[in-house]
Amino acid sequence: MKTSVAGRAVSYVAAYMFALVSLYPIVLMILSSFKTNREIFASPLSLPQSFGFATYRKLWEAVPFADFLLNSVLVSGMSVLMITVFSAMAAFYLSRFSYRWTGALYFFFIIGLMIPIKLGIVPLFLLMKNFGLLNSLWSLILIYTASGIPISVFILTGFFRTLPVELEEAARIDGCSHFQVFWRVLLPLIRPALATVVIINFIHAWNDFFFPLIFIQEDALKTIPVGMMVLFGEYETDWSLLFAGLTLSALPMIVVFLLASRQFMEGLTAGAVK
Template sequence: MKPHLAYRIGQHVIGYVFALLSLYPVFLMVTASFKTTIEIFTKPLSLPTKFSLAAYDKLLGQMPFGTYFVNSVIVSVVSVFLILLTATLASYYISRTRYKWNEALLFIFLLGMMIPIKLGIVPLFLLMKGLHLTNTAWSLILIYTAIGIPMGVMILSGFFRTLPTELEEAGRIDGCTDMQILGKIVVPLMRPALGTVMIINFVTAWNDFFFPLIFIQSELKKTIPVGLMSLFGEYASDWSTLFSGLTLASLPMILLFMFASRQFMDGMTAGAVK
């Protein structure tokens, strides 16, 4: 066997091993959702002796899981939309206009990534209370948007600078305005970077537990991470129903990454090779 071929085979074997190790906890989560709580503790690593949908029936029938799911979708989708819209406009201005303070403006955006926003939870809560936004989805949407914009500006501004300006100049010769150039020429070329920003911020908003716990008090306005906390009792926890909820909650992220994984990988490696 040629050394080069053996090296490639070894790379693939190592890659598949790490992939299986990464997927094994997901496999345990899915199989545990078909077990009873007793079986989860007595046989945690084995397949269920009898596949049961009782946990899913309880989750969907006795809990407002559908409401939690819709709330999470609304908060995550609206937050990602606002992040993409705001970060795209800001990045286009920073990358394409000649202004001596552009680098300072970019640095100000990047400061948002350096300061832990959770340290300001008290003034944030007082701000939302003063704006009468506590116990509403908008409190979470505005916070996630503020968290996601700095990283979005960093990724998109770097990607903008890799695009040739000749395409925009050709659009101006044809009579396009700046917004038409951005919408019809530049944005279609930025799908890898936009996909990266979308996936990262969607996962952040979807999985977050801290801010919904602080800002949402109404049971029917909770998101999935906080809503599933009701399954943890003082003396016992319903683990099978919890695992079924986690399984259903992970489906949107899995589907999103399946459809946007190519753009995600291209966006993460954009600019690495010229």
């Protein structure tokens, strides 16, 4: 009994230490956003001399941060919405309908996990140019949707296959169509998987720097990762503004994770215990 209590105490201490180490960079970033450049270099680990929002007001005046934020929200939100809808329907079809081509179709999605989408940057650039989508947010939305569907289909298909077929049979006896079975019966049961898909793809779309750099040239259409590059000067960088921008850009990800964290943890641990 004592050994069990001691082991549990060690586990809690290790967990708290890991949490402190993980949260320390975030806390340091937030505290640095309230400092001046001189304070950051003179005492980087200390508390700011005063807490005020002057740095944040200066940030909104120095760069069109509101445009960057709106663009990131639109791109990430639309991408996640399209990924979730299309992936859920594809996973439902792959897990519940067995035809000769079902296996090949599922393998087609799996191939998308094996091939990095950045390898096709030249064909993608030409494709977007031919469709007139260069310097458009739709180019980012379509690319993120295409790159996020394979992993999402893989996750959701596994969850759909764990659901008992008797649920669908009972729903069909009550007169439900295929879509009603999918929408009203099965979809609410895979909320942990949907939360996992939402968080994974939102973080990827929100933090991506590569594709906005390639496809977006107009400042008013840039997302936060690319727009923040304006704050890096050739000879001098205002680190207080940079930390303020990073703090604001991290808030939506924190909010999304807090809203879906419970479902996300259930999705990660689903199937661990029989």
